[in-house]
Amino acid sequence: MTIRVRIAPSPTGLAHLGTIYTALFNYAFARQNQGQFILRIEDTDVKRHVPEAEQVIYDAFAWLGLDYDEGPDKSGPFQPYRQSERLKLYQDYAHQLVHQKLAYEDEGAIRFRVPAGQTGWQDLIRGEVKFANDQIKDFVVLKSDGYPTYNFAVVVDDWLMQITHVVRAEDHVSNTPRQLLIYQALQAPVPQFAHLPLLRNPDHSKISKRKNPVAIAWYRQQGYLPDALLNFLCLLGWSHPQSQEVFPLDEFVKHFSFARVSTSAPVFDLTKLDWLNGVYIRQKTDRELAQLLKPFAPPKMSETLIEQTVPLIKERINKLSDYAAMVDFLVKEPKIDQALLLKKSRQDEKTVAEQRALAVEKLAAVEDWQAEKLERVCRDLAAEKNYHAGKFFMALRIVITGKAVTPPLFASLALLGKTKTLARLQKK
């Protein structure tokens, strides 16, 4: 038996973090077993349908490298993979059920007749789950406008697309008995089910955009790396057999098992993602990182300059979007906040003015404009005038960069160049 799994997002305008989380587990299971991973677009909710939304979904999968074997933009043996193009199938099967008296017409819609008894399954994550059928009312499978309901279309498709394992979020547990009843009515083989825990906000409520960004595009714009985001999602509800925290997707594919998925709610902690993303950033070579930083660099920053800044900021950023604020002083005249200058350098106005003048004098004489040389000159000046080095350097830092937190001071001055450094020190 070839394992076939699927992810079935509804195109509502964004690629949701929860969709990607579910997709990741499906992907790992398929790849581990040389199976197939299918993308199906569930676009039968006409009111919520956003035309560009499909592309947003494809882009998210491509960015993350979660490649699927079949899908609307890839074709495959079971096409079409877009539910809106499969309406005739749902209509035919719904009418077949009416014909078999397993469903009936009701004000233009077709309603499934729920039989007496019990419906249950052995969930690969949650174990045995059972529902009494009398808790389930007869439900609509085909609406009067000819569109199927989710519970009906999903079964017809999973059956016809030969899906062997339905791996999805736990908020679908209550839909599963309805779907099982339809499998029985259609005399279709029943796939296995695995219901993944739902991602949670830090306050344990179901993940929502009010409390956590949920659009994959947001993570991309912030400069999270796709590998870091995937690694982070692997750690939610699943644990590595050797308790490793940093590992590539291949490793997840190798070690994945449903038995290691917990049923307790994994909390999506952005602070931890930031940390992990920083780890991935530091694993890049300087060249790779420079390429990644290009779209995040301040305007007017040359490629060469970006490359030169990489060793200075590599240990200091967790997201690519942290970069611009760290280096913009190189291409933009900073505004000096006088109050900040005095407060952070813990010196009075007169001392700072004297330090600026003397620094100009000493630095103007430097010919070999290198970080070590600049540091030596400034340390000598501090010693000669009895300045507290930390306070003096803080004053220089703020006057030249506009900020109290920057990459290493003298390496920054080396990159900024002599002319600009002197001009900023002299500016009134």
Ligand code: GLU
């Ligand atoms: N379109 C459904 C959703 O996005 C699919 C659920 C399923 O996997 O069955 O929630």
